[in-house]
Amino acid sequence: MSVITHAQAYLVDLPVETHRTDASQSFLKQETIFVEITTADGGTGRGYSYTIGTGGTAVLAMLTDYLLPRLIGQDAGRPESIWRNLYFATRATAIGAVTSLALAAVDAAVWDVRCRNAGLPLWQLAGGAKDRIPLYDTEVGWLHLSADELVEGAKAAVQAGLSGVKVKVGKPSHVEDAERLTAIRTALGPDVDIMVDANQSLTAADAVRLARALEHLDLRWLEEPLPADDVAGHEALSRSTSIPIAVGESLYSAGQFAEYLKRDAASIVQVDVARIGGITPWLKVAHLAEAHNVAVCPHFLMELHVSLCAAVPNSRYLEHIPQLRAITKAGIEIVDGQALAPSSVGLGIDWDLDAIDDLRTA
Incomplete structure (x- = not known):
């Protein structure tokens, strides 16, 4: 003991x-x-x-x-x-x-x-499904950036080997959002994944309109279009669009994820290890999603989520947002646009005490 x-x-x-x-x-x-x-x-x-x-x-x-x-x-x-x-x-x-x-x-x-x-490292003790996970970049897509800045940042991310970029939406008009995203798709071509995040800012009607305006861009997913507790709204939106709907960063229990999955209200699960209450419930949600044939692409905390993504078979993407560099001696290892599972025992984070x-x- x-x-x-x-x-x-x-x-x-x-x-x-x-x-x-x-x-x-x-x-x-x-x-x-x-x-x-x-x-x-x-x-x-x-x-x-x-x-x-x-x-x-x-x-x-x-x-x-x-x-x-x-x-x-x-x-x-x-x-x-x-x-x-x-x-x-x-x-x-x-x-x-x-x-x-x-x-x-x-x-x-x-x-x-x-x-x-x-x-053992966490990723092995928790399942050991794979030893690396593709990255997508969020830092290039913040809402205050101009269209030119978005394009420049997206190109840099792709040149660095990342497979996708995420762009925030929520401009006064969905036409402006569509124009910004169209500029990125034109610059990157058809083979790079583009994710879109509304951060719970839309009404049900506006979400339908935005999805319709963006469908031709072949987006990887539309994230948190509606308030997280509006399961029915996400269910209706999922039925009305071909764009996959992603939720999870603002859910705090496995039961909430179960309701989304049962109702086909989300096709990407973004469970956050901190907001769900830890590694123990995170793994439950990941395996629940696997049982529904749904991919896991966790929110933020890449330094810890890299190990959890490697632990489970249905992880598809790791979000690249560096935020611990001030208190760590080394960051996650990235090779060819993929984050490698840490080899050190424990959580795999090299803290600078x-x-x-x-x-x-x-």
Whole structure:
């Protein structure tokens, strides 16, 4: 047994690496919530979670006041048991972002210990389906960029070997959105995947109109066109367009994904390991999607998602948004436009502990 004897949590603020805007918000900073655990046999684990600018101290309070005290005495080799114990102890605040983000940091730390004790990297212990995953780039497609800047950035991403680019939509007119995307498709040709993200900004009627205006561009997917809790709206939109509909970054439970899949309301699952509550439920959602013959293309957190994408057979893309370079010694390894699964034991993230200490805020 790897009995947990000590647990602590703290907050690190990371500035964004570039100006990021979409139809709903700006990425202000990354509040990075860390959890570190120690076990009686000398094992250690480090997990993390995040927000994009608000709520980090609330997540930290959930951890220090409620979750971490319950960790002491539990076996780090039993992530399912720990996750359920903590989840049911906080049912009054579940399902919700704060609880899920807190659970995710704990669960990642537990998996880190488990992998280290087994002498294996996460991607192998969690399934080991493949050793690499194609990348698409989001940094080139923010909403504030001009059409010329979008084209220039998209070309650079393709020249770097990436297979696709994602572009934000949400201009005052869907005609303007279509013109920007048409410029990119014309510049890249038919063989590069173009993803489109509306960040929950559209009404049901506007989503249908936008999809109709974009169908001729052969898009890889249309992401979060409607509010995440509008399953019926996504179901109707999916039936009205040939563009695959992607959802998941704003869903916080496996049950929410199950409802989308049952109703054929999404054909791309973008489960986020932090927002779903950790590695343990992430794997459940990925396998649920596999059972429905649906691809997994997770949201953000590429440094952790690269291992989870490698763990499961139905992953198709990893989103390229570098955000941990200020607190890591090395980034993910990229060869021919594909991210390689890390070979080091544990989560596979090469943390710079001195840099983390310098940026601690709470």
